[in-house]
Amino acid sequence: MASLSTTTTTPPPFRPPTTTRRPTSFRIHVSTQTESDPSHSSSSSSPSSSIDERTRRITKELEKQKAKEYKERKEMVNRKIASHKAVSVILRREATKAIIDKRNRKKGSINSKKLLPRTVLEALHERITALRWESALKVFELMREQLWYRPNTGMYVKLIVMLGKCKQPEKANELFQAMVDEGCVLDCEPYTALLSAYSRSGRLDKAFSLLEEMKTLPGCEPDVQTYSILIKSCLQVFAFDKVNGLLSDMTDHGIKPNTVTYNTLIDAYGKAKRFSEMESTLVEMLADRNCQPDVWTMNSTLRAFGYIGQIETMERCYDKFQSAGIQPNVQTFNILLDSYGKAEDYMKMSAVMEYMQKYHYSWTIVTYNIVIDAFGKAGDLKQMEYLFRLMRSERIKPSCVTLCSLVRTYAHAGKPEKIGGILRFVENSDILLDTVFFNCLVDAYGRLGCLAEMKGVLEMMEQRGCKPDLITYRTMIKAYSFKGMNSHVKELTELLATVQRPPIKRLKPDF
Known part of the structure; x- marks a missing residue:
């Protein structure tokens, strides 16, 4: 197996993880059957009667055992029925209270004020987990x-944390x-949750005012988690002075920083290419015995060096972290694959893929997207298509990222029939298709000179509920200009003034 080291022509194999994994097929079977003791059997008992007794x-x-399993299944079914019944009442309540009242008068078995605690809590938990904030508040x-x-x-x-994730600070x-x-007891935790809601929405002024308010309230003093959340929000908008x-x-x-605080700083400094601050933060972290x-x-450090193409530095960091007893996870290997793919080092990339398979690291959709994109850019259509088929056989649903990689590759290879497939x-x-995919499709057809198909993408967007943006029209204008179709260029140029400019967003890796 090839390694990640660059010191030799043929890289040595990855060092396997220190922890061993028990195969999933390993089972321990304990028999509930006991053999009859001859000393306790009657002298007149025949072998056939002994066998009948055991049988x-x-x-x-x-x-x-069957009766026990049947009882457990029945209890589970009853719980599900009760849960669905309660959720049904809740949903009707959300639509109109009159329907529930009418149902209560008819059947008398369901009272909107006497629902079982467990079923209501399950319905609420389900909505919080799914970030369905409007429905969660009604429940x-x-x-x-x-x-x-x-x-x-x-x-x-x-609930406040959920609303923060949904960018609903006022709610x-x-x-x-x-x-x-x-009359709930207020301490640091609810204040931190509210502060997080404001900071996630970019309301840093309100978040900082809450921080100052917490300092003045007994029992509500900010802790390391409060500061870590605010630091992360400031780093996302590059407010390093506030950090x-x-x-x-x-x-x-x-208040001493914890591992989360340091990891947030290291990751942000690495993405901003502020390597001196990243290194000093890492040194400070190593000097803290409690952190x-x-x-x-490890992942933040590897991502920082891999993103700028410093492969040897990334590999040295990988070896040092492993020597310190830190074992990689799937995200680690996704970072390595992405770095090697961008560096066009397909031998090491293949080595990481083989290593993941050998030690049973399940590939995620991110893994497949990385390798499909890498082999597509390398022009290896056969390997790219094989990985796409493998992805589908593993029942991993492709995303728009996957489809964009395929479309771009077929466009560069001059294969419009493959795009049709x-x-x-x-x-x-x-x-669920988005505007980015359709823009990729417009660019592909424009490169191939398939202008009729390119124009047809606008109809596809309308059918899917996606609106063209600046990139859509500019890509089409470029294709029409290249063909000298000035009337189409003029028409699309007039449409550009009506398109709202998208907010500037910071790109984040998905691994």
Whole structure:
């Protein structure tokens, strides 16, 4: 197996992980059957009667086991039925209270104020996990009307965190005020959740004011998690001066950074190519005995050097982290694959792929997207198509990233019929297409000179509910200009003024 080291012509193999994995097929079977003891059997008993006795015992044990399994299955089914029934009531309540009232009067078995706690909590948890914030708030309002309801700080915190992820800081603030009105105990945790909601939405001014407010309230003083969340939000908008101020503030209040804080700093400095700060942060982290690097530290460091093409430095860091006992995960190998692919080192890339298969690291959609894109850019259509078929055989649904890689490769190879095959595949799937994919399709048909097909992409976008953006029209204008079709160029140029410019977003790797 080839290695990642660059010191020899033929790289040595990867060092295997120190932990061993038990094969999934390994099982321990303990027999419930016991042999009859001859000393306890009657002298007149025949061998056939002994066998019959054992058979009866075995049959009896099997019947007991089947009865137990049947009972467990029945209980599970009953729980599911109760849960679906409660969710049905909740959904009707969301639509209109009159329907529930009518149902209650008819059947009398369901009371909107006497729902089982478990079923309501399951429905609420399901919506929080799926980030369905509007439905979650309606279920929560229904829960507050139940006879068994008692205010709970933890439940409010979960909802506020969900609203923060959904970029709904004002709703989160309303929920925070409701928690205060219900007399819930306030400490650092709910304040941190609300601060996180504002910082996730870019409301740093409000987040910093909450930080100052926390400092003045007994029992609500900010902790390392509060500072880490605010630091991460500042780093995402490149507000490095504010980050330095927060780190100094932590020192003044005797709060030491933890592993999450250091990992956030290392990752952000690496993405911003501020390698001196990244290195000093890593050295500071290593000097702290209570804060040791982990696999996320390794991944952030490898990503930083791999992204700028410093492959040898990345490999040395990989060896050092492994020597320190930090074992890689799937994200680590995705980073290595992406770095080797960009460096066009396909031998080492293949070595990582073989290593993952040998030690049973399951490939994710990110893994497939990386290798499909790499072999596509290398012009190896046979390997790219094989990996795409393998991906589908593993029941991993392709994404728009996968489709864009295929379309770009076929365009460069001059194979418009292959692009048609991708579109037929899309028609028979439930893949959610976005504007980026259609822009890729427009560019591919423009490169191939298939202007009729390029224009037809606009109709496909309309059918899929996607609106053309600046990139769509500019790509089409470029293709029409190359062919001297000035009337089409003029028409599209007029449309450019009506297109809203997208907000500038920072690209983040998906591994």
